[in-house]
Every structure is written in structure tokens, then in C-alpha cells.
Amino acid sequence: xxxxxxxxxxxxxxxxxxxxxxxxxxxxxxxxxxxxxxxxxxxxxxxxxxxxxxxxxxxxxxxxxxxxxxxxxxxxxxxxxxxxxxxxxxxxxxxxxxxxxxxxxxxxxxxxxxxxxxxxxxxxxxxxxxxxxxxxxxxxxxxxxxxxxxxxxxxxxxxxxxxxxxxxxxxxxxxxxxxxxxxxxxxxxxxxxxxxxxxxxxxxxxxxxxxxxxxxxxxxxxxxxxxxxxxxxxxxxxxxxxxxxxxxxxxxxxxxxxxxxxxxxxxxxxxxxxxxxxxxxxxxxxxxxxxxxxxxxxxxxxxxxxxxxxxxxxxxxxxxxxxxxxxxxxxxxxxxxxxxxxxxxxxxxxxxxxxxxxxxxxxxxxxxxxxxxxxxxxxxxxxxxxxxxxxxxxxxxxxxxxxx
Numbered sequence: 386x387x388x389x390x391x392x393x394x395x396x397x398x399x400x401x402x403x404x405x406x407x408x409x410x411x412x413x414x415x416x417x418x419x420x421x422x423x424x425x426x427x428x429x430x431x432x433x434x435x436x437x438x439x440x441x442x443x444x445x446x447x448x449x450x451x452x453x454x455x456x457x458x459x460x461x462x463x464x465x466x467x468x469x470x471x472x473x474x475x476x477x478x479x480x481x482x483x484x485x486x487x488x489x490x491x492x493x494x495x496x497x498x499x500x501x502x503x504x505x506x507x508x509x510x511x512x513x514x515x516x517x518x519x520x521x522x523x524x525x526x527x528x529x530x531x532x533x534x535x536x537x538x539x540x541x542x543x544x545x546x547x548x549x550x551x552x553x554x555x556x557x558x559x560x561x562x563x564x565x566x567x568x569x570x571x572x573x574x575x576x577x578x579x580x581x582x583x584x585x586x587x588x589x590x591x592x593x594x595x596x597x598x599x600x601x602x603x604x605x606x607x608x609x610x611x612x613x614x615x616x617x618x619x620x621x622x623x624x625x626x627x628x629x630x631x632x633x634x635x636x637x638x639x640x641x642x643x644x645x646x647x648x649x650x651x652x653x654x655x656x657x658x659x660x661x662x663x664x665x666x667x668x669x670x671x672x673x674x675x676x677x678x679x680x681x682x683x684x685x686x687x688x689x690x691x692x693x694x695x696x697x698x699x700x701x702x703x704x705x706x707x708x709x710x711x712x713x714x715x716x717x718x719x720x721x722x723x724x725x726x727x728x729x730x731x732x733x734x735x736x737x738x739x740x741x742x743x744x745x746x747x748x749x750x751x752x753x754x755x756x757x758x759x760x761x762x763x764x765x766x767x768x769x770x771x772x773x774x775x776x777x778x779x780x781x782x783x784x785x786x787x788x789x
Contacts, residue, residue: 394508395517397501401494403518403526404607407600411435411593415487415604416494435593442567442590443473449569464682465568468695471678475671476597479664483601486660490604493656497611500649516614521711522606525704529599532701536694537591540564541584566591602668602709605661609712609756612657615650616719616754619643623746624726628735636735640742647723647749654716654754665709666758672706673772677779684783706769713756713764724750 401416408415412432420428446469449455456462483490502508544564551559563574566587574580623643628636679699686692724747732743756764 393514394505395513397498399517400611401607404600404603407596407603411596416491434589438586438589439593441571441586442569445569445571446470446473446567455568455570461682461685462568464678464685468675468678468682469567469569471671471675472598473594475668475675476594478667478671479601480597482664482667483597483604489656489660493608493653493660496653496656497608500615500653501611511614511618513614516610516617518610522708525708526599526603528704529595529701532694532697533591533595535697537566537588539691539694540566599705601664602705605657605664605756606708606712608657609716612650612654612754613712613715613719615646616716616723619646619650620719620722620726623723624730627731628739630734630736633736633738636739637742640739640746644742644746644749647746650720651749651754654720658755658757662757662759665756665764666761668706668709669758669762669764669768669772672702673775675702676772676776680776680780681783684780703773706772709756710764710766710769713768714766717753717755717763717765720754721750 405414405416405418409428412428412430412435414420414425414428446466450466456466502511502513541564544562548559548561561577563580563583565574565583571583571586572579574583626639628639676699679695679702683692683695683699686695727743727746727750732740735743758764762768
């Protein structure tokens with residue numbers, strides 16, 4: 386994910402490398418890239434382990450909830466179960482919608498690949514490196530996996546440290562505490578071997594769930610970034626054009642080509658919205674719910690290892706949603722800039738026909754390309770601000786009720 390050398394112009398494969406790698410790391414090759422047979426076999430094996438561990442953990446999550454004796458009277462346990470439910474539902478719904486639209490996603494990917502500039506000179510004109518995974522996006526991914534690592538590996542590290550501390554400071558029998566990331570009991574962990582098996586299942590489950598939760602958003606961000614790049618190029622191209630009445634035919638041909646390119650981008654944007662619209666709508670609801678639950682659980686836990694881990698998760702999930710809103714806002718701004726470019730360039734030097742074409746462009750660009758959660762919520766910086774405002778109000782009410 387590094388930016389590479391300053392003079393290295395990014396290819397389309399560089400842009401899709403990150404989201405494709407996230408899915409491939411859990412055994413699912415979305416683009417079905419060519420690979421040796423042994424690699425395909427290894428991916429299939431790990432993907433089978435991911436699916437098996439996922440439904441194994443979900444089964445015990447539901448079973449312990451039905452039994453209820455482990456939850457009754459414990460606000461901490463209920464909220465911890467609720468957080469896991471919402472995270473699992475978030476990942477499952479996203480992946481179900483992703484798989485439902487996988488053929489359309491591959492078609493959209495092929496169209497964007499065909500539209501991507503092929504030659505070095507053209508890539509310079511498009512300023513492809515400016516749109517390659519910005520620093521803030523890379524930091525978001527690093528933070529996300531760091532926090533997941535802290536939450537998943539935290540119990541193991543704590544158990545080891547407590548064991549070492551008892552061994553060197555206590556004269557009595559030293560007991561290793563088999564701490565677990567997840568609260569639902571599955572089988573008796575009474576030996577290092579069963580503990581290792583339990584932790585492997587939890588790691589695979591966490592790895593697949595969190596990769597799905599992040600990977601679907603990263604694919605949407607990747608496609609949105611490509612559209613942003615093309616909208617920005619059209620805006621610059623139009624803003625720098627100098628028409629003249631003597632070049633009437635050339636000027637009109639230029640605008641006709643630009644209008645066709647603009648229509649093609651609007652068509653691709655509509656495809657993107659059709660694919661991710663329902664996913665975005667659910668993502669807004671589930672993210673708000675998860676943030677509120679995590680904030681409440683953090684208050685209940687206080688200053689503990691678990692409380693600190695969930696506080697970090699609250700931060701990483703907020704950053705993840707901010708990235709979605711950031712690209713939604715960028716798509717709005719750059720698509721609106723085409724109308725601005727049409728207005729500020731020297732259109733008055735062109736022929737009357739040219740000026741009419743410019744009015745057509747301004748009219749078509751009045752409605753910007755917007756990532757929309759099924760027409761209910763427009764994904765933008767305001768969406769993130771409203772989300773955090775709702776979470777803060779919920780947190781303030783909870784603190785008042787709990788007297789903390």
C-alpha cells in the first residue's frame with residue numbers, strides 16, 4: 386500500500402490490489418485471478434475453515450442466548466453479546482449483498498479497468514497517483530487491523546502476563562487463566578492444547594468477520610475513487626479548454642466527446658449506487674447501533690483491558706465510517722466541479738452552438754453523483770457528523786442514567 390517512487394505511475398491493478406488482498410487473505414478470490422493449483426487449494430481450505438468457524442461461533446452465540454442463564458441479571462454480558470450480534474450481522478448482511486451483486490461488481494470492475502488510462506502520458510494527465518489510496522485511507526486500514534489484533538490477542542497476552550507475574554511473585558500454586566475474547570462458552574478449556582484450539586477458532590472467526598466487514602467497504606471506496614479520478618479529469622479538461630469561433634467544428638466535437646464521457650461516468654455511478662445502495666443503508670444503521678453499544682459497554686467496563694480494547698474498536702469503527710463518508714463527499718464535490726468548470730472556462734469565445742452545448746453540460750451536472758443509502762441518506766461528511774452526534778447524545782444519556 387505504499388505510494389512507491391514519485392515517478393511511478395499507478396496501474397489499475399495497483400488500485401484494486403488492497404480490496405482484493407483483503408478478501409484473498411480469508412481464502413475468497415473475488416476476481417478469480419489466475420494462480421497455481423496449490424495456491425487455489427490452500428485458499429479453498431482456508432475459506433472452508435473460515436465458513437466453518439463462523440457458523441460454529443454463531444451457533445454457540447445463539448445457543449447461549451436461548452439458554453439465558455449466562456446472561457440473566459448481567460448488563461455487561463448482555464451488552465457484550467449484543468455487540469457480537471451486531472458485528473456478525475453487519476458482516477453477514479454485507480457479504481450476502483456483496484455475493485448477490487458479485488456478477489455486477491465484476492462487470493463494473495471490468496468497465497472501470499477499460500476506462501483507466503493505459504499510456505504513461507495519459508496517466509499523467511489524469512494524475513492517477515493523486516487518487517491512489519491516500520495516507521488517511523492507509524492509516525484507517527492499519528488502525529483497523531491493529532485494533533482487531535488488540536481485541537483478539539488481548540486476552541492471550543493478558544493470560545500470559547498474569548501467569549508470569551504469579552510465577553515470579555507468588556509462592557503458591559500458579560494457575561494459568563484461560564481467558565477468551567468471546568463470552569460464549571463452547572467446550573471445556575482445561576489444557577494448553579484445548580486452549581490453543583479454542584484460540585485458533587476464535588482467530589479465524591474474527592479474521593473472516595472483520596475482513597468481510599472492512600473489505601466490502603474498501604471495494605466501494607475503490608470504485609468511488611476511480612469515478613472521482615475521472616470526474617476530476619473531465620473538470621480540468623473542460624476548465625482549460627479555449628474555444629474560438631474560427632474552430633467551431635473542433636470545439637463542438639470536443640464538447641460532444643466530453644458530454645459522452647460525462648454520461649458514461651453518470652451511468653457507472655448509477656451502477657455503483659444500485660449495487661451498494663442497500664448495503665450502505667444497512668451499514669449506516671448497523672454502524673450507529675454498534676457505536677452506541679460499544680460506547681455503553683466501555684462505560685460499564687471502565688478502565689480495564691476489555692474496556693480499553695472496546696474503546697479502541699469504537700475509534701477504529703468511527704474512522705472506517707468516516708472513510709466511507711469522505712469518499713462520498715469527494716464524489717459529490719468532483720462531480721459538481723464539472724458544472725463549475727463549464728462556467729469558468731472561456732465559453733464566451735465559442736460559437737453560439739458551442740455555448741448551447743455548455744448550457745447542456747451545466748444542466749446535466751446540476752445534480753451531483755451521490756452515494757445514497759437507497760435514497761434515504763446521502764453519504765457525505767454531514768452523515769458522519771450526524772452519526773457521531775447521535776452517538777454522543779446516546780452516550781450522554783447513558784452516563785447520566787448510570788451516574789458516571
